[in-house]
Amino acid sequence: MVVSMTPEVKQVLETLLIGLDIEKKHRFINTKGRLKYFDVFVRQSLKQILNYVIDDSALPDLLLRFQRYGMMDMPARMAAVDALEQFCRTLLNPPKPKKVVIPDEDLPPPQRRVGVVKGVGPRMEKLLNGVGVQTVEDLVRYAPRQYIDYKERQSLSDVMEGEYVSVIATVKRVDAHPLRNGKLFAFRMMLVDDAGGKASTQRFFSTKQRALMEAMKTRYPTGTEILISGKVKWDSFNHCPAIDGADIQTLSYEDNESAESKDLMKASSILPVYPLTQGLNLKSLRRCIQHGLDDFADQLPDVLPRDIRVGATLIPMLDALQNLHFPDTLDQADQAKRRFGFEELFLLQMRLGLMRQAYKSTVQGQTIHKLAGGLVDQYIASLPYSLTGAQARSFVEICGDLESPLPMNRLLHGDVGSGKTLVAIITLLVGIENGYQGALMAPTEILAEQHYQGLVEALSPMGIKVSLLVGKMGAKNKRATLTSLENGQIHLAVGTHALIQESVNFHRLGVVVVDEQHRFGVKQRLALRSKGADDHMPELLSMTATPIPRTMAMTLHGDLDVSVLDELPPGRSPIITRMMKNGQREEAYNQIETQIAFGRQAYIVYPLIDESESLAAKAATKEFETLRTEIFPHRKVGLMHGKLKSIEKEATMAAFASGELDILVSTTVVEVGVNVPNASIMLIESAERFGLAQLHQLRGRVGRAEHQSYCILISQLKNEDTRKRLEIMEATSDGFVIAEHDLAIRGPGDYVGLRQSGLPELQFANLVDDYELLAQARAAAFTFLEAHTVEEMKADYASLWDVLQRSGSEEMKLLSSG
Ligand code: ADP
Numbered sequence: 001m002v003v004s005m006t007p008e009v010k011q012v013l014e015t016l017l018i019g020l021d022i023e024k025k026h027r028f029i030n031t032k033g034r035l036k037y038f039d040v041f042v043r044q045s046l047k048q049i050l051n052y053v054i055d056d057s058a059l060p061d062l063l064l065r066f067q068r069y070g071m072m073d074m075p076a077r078m079a080a081v082d083a084l085e086q087f088c089r090t091l092l093n094p095p096k097p098k099k100v101v102i103p104d105e106d107l108p109p110p111q112r113r114v115g116v117v118k119g120v121g122p123r124m125e126k127l128l129n130g131v132g133v134q135t136v137e138d139l140v141r142y143a144p145r146q147y148i149d150y151k152e153r154q155s156l157s158d159v160m161e162g163e164y165v166s167v168i169a170t171v172k173r174v175d176a177h178p179l180r181n182g183k184l185f186a187f188r189m190m191l192v193d194d195a196g197g198k199a200s201t202q203r204f205f206s207t208k209q210r211a212l213m214e215a216m217k218t219r220y221p222t223g224t225e226i227l228i229s230g231k232v233k234w235d236s237f238n239h240c241p242a243i244d245g246a247d248i249q250t251l252s253y254e255d256n257e258s259a260e261s262k263d264l265m266k267a268s269s270i271l272p273v274y275p276l277t278q279g280l281n282l283k284s285l286r287r288c289i290q291h292g293l294d295d296f297a298d299q300l301p302d303v304l305p306r307d308i309r310v311g312a313t314l315i316p317m318l319d320a321l322q323n324l325h326f327p328d329t330l331d332q333a334d335q336a337k338r339r340f341g342f343e344e345l346f347l348l349q350m351r352l353g354l355m356r357q358a359y360k361s362t363v364q365g366q367t368i369h370k371l372a373g374g375l376v377d378q379y380i381a382s383l384p385y386s387l388t389g390a391q392a393r394s395f396v397e398i399c400g401d402l403e404s405p406l407p408m409n410r411l412l413h414g415d416v417g418s419g420k421t422l423v424a425i426i427t428l429l430v431g432i433e434n435g436y437q438g439a440l441m442a443p444t445e446i447l448a449e450q451h452y453q454g455l456v457e458a459l460s461p462m463g464i465k466v467s468l469l470v471g472k473m474g475a476k477n478k479r480a481t482l483t484s485l486e487n488g489q490i491h492l493a494v495g496t497h498a499l500i501q502e503s504v505n506f507h508r509l510g511v512v513v514v515d516e517q518h519r520f521g522v523k524q525r526l527a528l529r530s531k532g533a534d535d536h537m538p539e540l541l542s543m544t545a546t547p548i549p550r551t552m553a554m555t556l557h558g559d560l561d562v563s564v565l566d567e568l569p570p571g572r573s574p575i576i577t578r579m580m581k582n583g584q585r586e587e588a589y590n591q592i593e594t595q596i597a598f599g600r601q602a603y604i605v606y607p608l609i610d611e612s613e614s615l616a617a618k619a620a621t622k623e624f625e626t627l628r629t630e631i632f633p634h635r636k637v638g639l640m641h642g643k644l645k646s647i648e649k650e651a652t653m654a655a656f657a658s659g660e661l662d663i664l665v666s667t668t669v670v671e672v673g674v675n676v677p678n679a680s681i682m683l684i685e686s687a688e689r690f691g692l693a694q695l696h697q698l699r700g701r702v703g704r705a706e707h708q709s710y711c712i713l714i715s716q717l718k719n720e721d722t723r724k725r726l727e728i729m730e731a732t733s734d735g736f737v738i739a740e741h742d743l744a745i746r747g748p749g750d751y752v753g754l755r756q757s758g759l760p761e762l763q764f765a766n767l768v769d770d771y772e773l774l775a776q777a778r779a780a781a782f783t784f785l786e787a788h789t790v791e792e793m794k795a796d797y798a799s800l801w802d803v804l805q806r807s808g809s810e811e812m813k814l815l816s817s818g
């Protein structure tokens with residue numbers, strides 16, 4: 001990334017960061033500033049600096065993302081804001097290469113700086129540092145992104161329209177010319193290959209991006225050999241295939257080709273392709289790696305204990321390194337990747353395991369026993385139903401944690417409607433019947449309020465005092481609540497973030513439940529935990545409905561115990577979901593009418609509160625009027641959105657819950673946790689705006705009792721992708737299946753939680769696909785930790801201990817809170 005960091009650019013970047021902060025504080029609602037919406041502000045700012053930043057991906061990509069920002073769902077917005085923040089921060093403070101303090105000679109050779117490898121001069125060293133390769137070891141372990149079979153490679157003359165290809169070609173000519181409209185430049189490359197094939201590839205730049213385009217031109221001089229990947233279209237002007245949306249990598253420049261590197265290329269037909277940057281070409285990189293292996297490989301320790309390696313049928317490290325960079329067959333390359341992937345996952349699980357051990361050995365929790373005939377038993381006896389098998393099993397597991405002197409750190413994982421709240425209540429009651437206070441933290445005021453109402457109703461007959469603590473409370477009321485929390489008059493506090501403010505002191509906090517835990521940051525959960533009684537850690541139960549794919553769950557929650565509610569309460573039938581077009585709205589309204597006639601209630605959900613700039617979104621506020629006066633004049637219709645005052649929200653929610661309202665028109669504030677079992681139908685407008693996971697959460701507001709429930713997704717279905725996505729909702733109500741589709745569509749990079757999790761980036765393994773490998777690595781790590789003390793490890797597995805020590809410890813600390 002080349003930047004001329006003028007004061008103007010700096011100012012723009014700094015202003016952007018301020019804007020980002022505001023948007024984050026407002027929870028990604030595309031905040032309207034004094035003059036414009038957040039996304040417009042971002043786009044305008046980025047355009048101002050276009051001419052100063054020369055980089056062929058980040059900036060145009062960001063611009064594109066923020067063009068679509070208004071239409072993105074929440075996780076995508078968070079990811080976009082994240083990416084933008086990264087971008088600004090790196091420009092403002094370019095990362096400094098890690099300083100090695102110890103003189104190089106004192107380090108074991110593999111840990112010396114990469115410059116000591118033959119063939120790595122100062123220029124090359126800098127380039128390598130730029131892609132994260134600092135040491136000799138980093139170089140020989142630098143992971144190829146993909147492999148191409150050079151012999152089997154496709155010729156440009158064989159590519160078919162519509163196909164996605166990766167081909168090797170040589171640049172024949174590069175030109176750039178303005179388009180007729182005068183606003184854009186077309187940048188075109190003509191490509192040829194050995195087999196006589198020909199193709200073109202095109203990119204467009206705005207006139208403001210001139211500098212960027214010029215940089216592209218000099219970057220691919222005639223004769224440059226490249227690997228180009230993209231979708232094949234037809235270029236009717238040049239009568240040849242066109243490669244669209246191309247990703248281009250330089251393999252070599254014609255003029256710096258030595259005889260030696262040509263030999264290297266021919267030595268094997270399998271060509272590894274590495275993540276490269278400008279100026280770093282594949283052939284010289286491979287040459288350096290070869291030297292690194294020749295001179296240093298025998299000094300690299302194999303960190304995997306032999307038994308574990310053999311047990312998992314992995315190849316020894318030296319073979320793996322050779323196969324990684326110079327494989328004879330694709331199968332050899334796969335074996336190498338599997339071995340290093342396993343190693344990565346094994347080390348990750350070892351760290352998680354060690355953290356868990358350390359945590360449990362340094363802190364103390366309470367020892368709490370459930371009392372026979374106590375509050376829990378009374379409460380369960382008062383319920384009109386009995387616990388599901390999964391609820392009972394989870395509660396037994398929880399009681400086991402409460403009885404142990406170690407603090408509980410458990411995740412209760414269950415799909416929407418599986419009955420997590422009940423488990424939370426009885427867990428809190430075990431604490432209360434033993435004289436401890438409990439706290440229940442929820443992510444939104446609506447949800448906190450709902451829990452509060454439910455708990456007061458259920459628990460006050462048993463003499464339990466429940467209080468609500470949220471941000472927007474009258475000062476006097478708040479002070480009173482704080483006082484009675486501190487002197488122990490309150491048994492159970494329910495609230496939002498307000499619960500973890502410094503001013504909140506508990507008399508004797510024993511058990512904490514965090515609902516929808518993924519909505520909270522790690523730090524917030526930590527803060528609540530620090531409020532325990534007698535310097536003990538409170539027992540912590542986190543709950544989530546986010547159906548994360550199993551691989552990720554294992555890693556993200558590698559240090560938590562997990563209970564799963566894999567069974568819905570009896571008598572539920574799957575929600576019937578249907579897509580409808582705008583024209584079918586009347587039919588949808590009729591269906592709602594029918595449900596109301598049966599005594600049920602309905603939700604109508606809109607994506608946004610106000611009609612915003614380009615978006616033709618139906619605004620809940622506006623639509624509410626029409627629905628109330630014209631469509632359902634004989635029904636009671638209520639309106640709910642985030643901008644209402646707390647009291648208004650409370651009143652509306654209470655009216656809907658009590659059945660006073662027939663229809664609740666709402667934004668996505670009802671997405672999480674809202675529980676009105678009598679509601680049996682939900683209509684979601686502009687359904688294409690939502691991500692799958694979000695739709696699943698929303699839909700989970702109905703089907704919460706024995707009534708057959710319905711979900712109608714209204715959408716224009718303009719494109720095939722939208723239709724496919726919504727069809728998944730029609731086809732399944734299984735949160736895990738939906739999560740996996742969501743992940744496949746979105747890609748793991750954007751996965752919320754993963755990004756914020758502080759997990760190290762993996763080079764070889766992939767948290768989405770490598771489930772088997774992860775399970776193996778995890779089992780191996782846990783068995784190993786059980787069989788060996790830390791002392792033994794230091795003595796007998798020094799190289800393993802050494803890597804565990806050297807990396808990852810800082811970020812792992814945060815993770816340990818769950
Ligand atoms: P979630 O897991 O989504 O938080 P809730 O705890 O809100 O789900 O429960 C969903 C609904 O199921 C509630 O109306 C609750 O009363 C009901 N429910 C919970 N447990 C049972 C059970 N064992 N039998 C019948 N209904 C139950």
Ligand code: MG
Binds near residue numbers: 420421673
């Ligand atoms: Mg819930």
